[in-house]
């Protein structure tokens with residue numbers, strides 16, 4: 001577990017070796033560039049199209065992050081409501097579970113009809129995809145409290161609000177963050193899928209354009225950009241978690257789907 | 259003096275689906291203020307259930323419980339509870355965990371911080387106030403849980419196999435500390451344990467229960483001098499008591515489930 005220098009150097013060396021191997025293989029086997037361009041071409045495409053890439057990445061970021069933020073707000077609020085209201089738990093929660101089992105990205109064409117062609121249909125899909133892991137994990141975290149702690153609260157006449165604030169909410173944080181980490185990555189996927197369906201901006205749109213013109217190098221650059229975007233967001237959540245819930249290093253999570 | 263606790267003909271039935279479990283059957287006893295009582299019995303005979311009924315957390319199916327002459331209907335107020343596991347809040351320090359009941363009960367915080375610190379000192383946790391549960395040993399966690407039960411200065415202490423998960427040496431140590439606390443603070447203690455020796459060592463009276471449906475087989479008085487010392491465990495009287503209890507338990511059916519004291 002100790003962060004030793006070999007933990008940093010090893011992956012760097014590995015990736016360097018991978019790049020070199022890629023370059024050599026492409027040269028030796030003479031793969032056509034539209035199937036697999038050498039890393040060199042990727043670099044050139046990246047440098048040459050940086051402004052375009054930046055613009056579309058920003059669009060996708062806004063869509064994904066917007067959907068994600070919405071899923072946090074509504075997801076956590078909804079989870080709390082479900083845990084505290086038997087009625088919601090009996091009515092709306094099963095509906096949520098059914099929706100959860102559907103492929104959310106399949107809503108993308110419908111969403112265009114419902115919300116329109118612009119940014120909002122993408123935010124809506126990103127939200128839809130990110131919402132469920134947040135809700136499901138938070139509900140579990142709020143409910144799975146050791147019964148002895150609740151007995152302690154009853155004996156000492158603790159209020160419902162105190163039980164929520166001092167026990168349930170902090171107890172749910174590790175679960176919630178597990179869900180949030182799934183959600184943030186899924187929200188990027190959701191935005192991209194929505195862009196595939198109908199868009200004139202964003203990395204999903206851009207990767208389709210690159211495909212049409214057989215610009216494989218640029219398409220790969222876009223995919224890498226997406227990976228960086230997802231990872232960056234994931235790490236952001238990780239940092240917030242360390243600040244907010246340092247005790248929650250690793251907790252099993254209820255997996256998400258898209 | 260009138261007894262502190264009167265348990266009168268208490269039975270408890272659990273129904274889960276079509277299954278009916280008679281957990282407790284017609285239990286009656288009285289406990290005087292300041293007594294140290296242990297309850298032993300085979301696993302599943304209703305010891306935890308009995309503690310919950312006395313604390314008012316769980317209603318009896320029939321019969322009644324009175325504490326201080328008042329019928330127990332709601333959860334008791336002046337009671338401290340120690341569970342088999344420490345159940346500490348991972349996100350709170352030792353001190354923060356101990357103060358949880360104080361916050362729930364909305365008692366004056368500063369004066370209880372003083373009390374908490376005094377308790378921490380008493381159980382030998384000094385210097386660990388700001389540590390978090392994952393930084394503590396099992397014994398230290400259970401000490402914290404003991405302090406948490408005592409911080410509101412309850413008159414009655416209910417302990418459900420509190421040291422069962424600890425190794426024999428730590429358990430002996432905590433048993434001695436508990437007795438010191440009990441003698442100093444004049445509490446009434448009901449202590450559930452699987453260990454016959456621990457029961458004999460700690461108690462004024464040992465209540466022996468039968469396998470399910472849990473009935474009270476016998477109430478035995480431990481006529482051993484106080485303060486108790488670990489050396490007493492090798493006295494003939496001590497051996498006599500443990501033998502007697504073991505005999506009762508095996509006659510009551512379920513002796514195999516009883517772990518003979520690890521304190522030997």
Ligand SMILES: Nc1ncnc2c1ncn2[C@@H]1O[C@H](COP(=O)(O)OP(=O)(O)OP(=O)(O)O)[C@@H](O)[C@H]1O
Pocket residue numbers: 272273274279281299300301302303304305306307308470
């Ligand atoms: N909430 C409940 N619902 C249904 N049955 C229960 C419930 N609580 C306890 N029981 C049953 O009542 C019986 C007594 O349980 P209890 O936990 O009091 O036993 P115990 O003597 O404390 O056992 P152990 O020594 O293993 O802790 C068991 O058969 C148990 O299955």
Ligand SMILES: [Mg+2]
Pocket residue numbers: 305306307418
């Ligand atoms: Mg029990």
